[in-house]
Amino acid sequence: MKYGVNEHGYYGDFGGAYIPEMLYPNVEELRQQYINIINDEGFKAEFDDLLKNYVGRPSPLYHAKRYSEKYGANIFFKREDLNHTGSHKINNAIGQILLAKRLGKKRIIAETGAGQHGVATATVCALMGIECVVYMGEIDMARQAPNVSRMKMLGATVRPASSGSKTLKDATNEALRDWIGNPVDTHYIIGSVVGPYPYPDMVARFQSVISEETKKQLLEHTGNELPQYVLACVGGGSNAMGMFYHFLDDEQVKLVAIEAAGKGVDSGESAATTFLGQEGVLHGSRTILMQTPDGQVVEPYSISAGLDYPGIGPQHAHLYKINRAQYVSVTDDEAMKAGLLCSQMEGIIPAIESSHALAQLEKMKFDINDNVVICLSGRGDKDLDTYIKYFGY
Numbered sequence: 001m002k003y004g005v006n007e008h009g010y011y012g013d014f015g016g017a018y019i020p021e022m023l024y025p026n027v028e029e030l031r032q033q034y035i036n037i038i039n040d041e042g043f044k045a046e047f048d049d050l051l052k053n054y055v056g057r058p059s060p061l062y063h064a065k066r067y068s069e070k071y072g073a074n075i076f077f078k079r080e081d082l083n084h085t086g087s088h089k090i091n092n093a094i095g096q097i098l099l100a101k102r103l104g105k106k107r108i109i110a111e112t113g114a115g116q117h118g119v120a121t122a123t124v125c126a127l128m129g130i131e132c133v134v135y136m137g138e139i140d141m142a143r144q145a146p147n148v149s150r151m152k153m154l155g156a157t158v159r160p161a162s163s164g165s166k167t168l169k170d171a172t173n174e175a176l177r178d179w180i181g182n183p184v185d186t187h188y189i190i191g192s193v194v195g196p197y198p199y200p201d202m203v204a205r206f207q208s209v210i211s212e213e214t215k216k217q218l219l220e221h222t223g224n225e226l227p228q229y230v231l232a233c234v235g236g237g238s239n240a241m242g243m244f245y246h247f248l249d250d251e252q253v254k255l256v257a258i259e260a261a262g263k264g265v266d267s268g269e270s271a272a273t274t275f276l277g278q279e280g281v282l283h284g285s286r287t288i289l290m291q292t293p294d295g296q297v298v299e300p301y302s303i304s305a306g307l308d309y310p311g312i313g314p315q316h317a318h319l320y321k322i323n324r325a326q327y328v329s330v331t332d333d334e335a336m337k338a339g340l341l342c343s344q345m346e347g348i349i350p351a352i353e354s355s356h357a358l359a360q361l362e363k364m365k366f367d368i369n370d371n372v373v374i375c376l377s378g379r380g381d382k383d384l385d386t387y388i389k390y391f392g393y
């Protein structure tokens with residue numbers, strides 16, 4: 001693949017594995033084995049079976065008729081919100097638990113910010129009867145109490161990270177410390193296309209089922225497997241990479257990635273990484289991240305917990321730099337308005353993350369025959385409190 005990872009783990013200038021020496025054996029084991037395991041016929045059969053019968057795939061490609069009229073193009077929603085556990089994150093969690101089993105691992109660790117990845121990981125560990133420890137910042141545990149309860153109900157242990165800002169990056173540090181201490185029996189499930197190589201490529205492959213299905217479904221709907229536009233929101237970038245993956249080499253397909261502008265890109269409270277960031281190293285890979293002039297990571301902000309991340313995956317940094325995809329941003333207010341519109345025009349309450357992608361439609365000009373696919377990455381149940389508070393119902 002022209003835009004895929006090279007044999008050194010890089011996408012152009014980005015990627016690699018910037019890890020402490022003590023993590024080297026763990027990451028090296030993964031690097032040597034992941035391609036063979038993922039391409040094994042037995043693995044593929046088990047992965048496909050679980051995606052079908054446990055997750056509920058293929059997720060529908062829904063032709064949104066009222067949206068199509070409003071925006072003057074054929075608008076399609078790729079319905080990842082209908083997956084078991086409510087978002088695309090389960091696709092990756094299933095892939096990694098199957099991989100962990102084949103590596104002979106007996107224990108799973110994960111980090112989580114908003115709790116969505118923690119819930120997906122706790123879910124697949126319950127499914128496989130494997131011990132699960134999820135690290136979560138103390139502040140996030142208080143903010144996302146329902147997801148903490150979910151993880152506990154599913155049998156996972158949730159360990160509070162109480163250092164630093166007590167949020168995602170501290171949870172990530174704790175998880176890495178655990179992994180260094182338990183290299184033989186433990187697999188670390190990372191939740192997005194971030195982290196040291198091979199994680200960004202591995203997670204992208206597991207999520208690529210999204211665009212693989214979309215091509216077939218578009219062909220049925222429109223007679224052509226290629227749309228004019230593909231849109232997806234970007235936190236770390238896994239739903240977007242899954243949605244872009246099989247369209248990357250079709251250069252005529254315009255790819256649009258939507259970041260969270262928070263209260264505005266100039267407000268000091270934002271997560272618009274490509275706009276505000278510079279090149280540097282974050283969570284084990286060279287990428288673009290929000291940082292101070294002396295290289296300290298800047299605390300990001302978005303109303304949407306899933307987009308509240310100071311970096312993007314290295315493949316996104318590459319696609320941005322070479323202009324294969326366009327990176328734009330949408331504010332809290334624009335996203336919330338779009339979430340309400342989708343609820344009332346299509347009867348679908350989207351996750352606030354997905355509402356960011358929907359809001360971008362307002363800013364685009366289409367031809368009447370354009371086919372436009374938007375990744376509806378998750379459902380809005382988890383966000384009802386935030387929506388209700390925002391709109392003052």
Ligand SMILES: *Cc1c(COP(=O)(O)O)cnc(C)c1O
Nearest residue numbers: 192235236237238239306353378
């Ligand atoms: C976690 C999450 C995101 C952001 O993560 P990506 O890796 O960028 O996809 C987006 N939407 C939903 C519903 C999420 O749960």
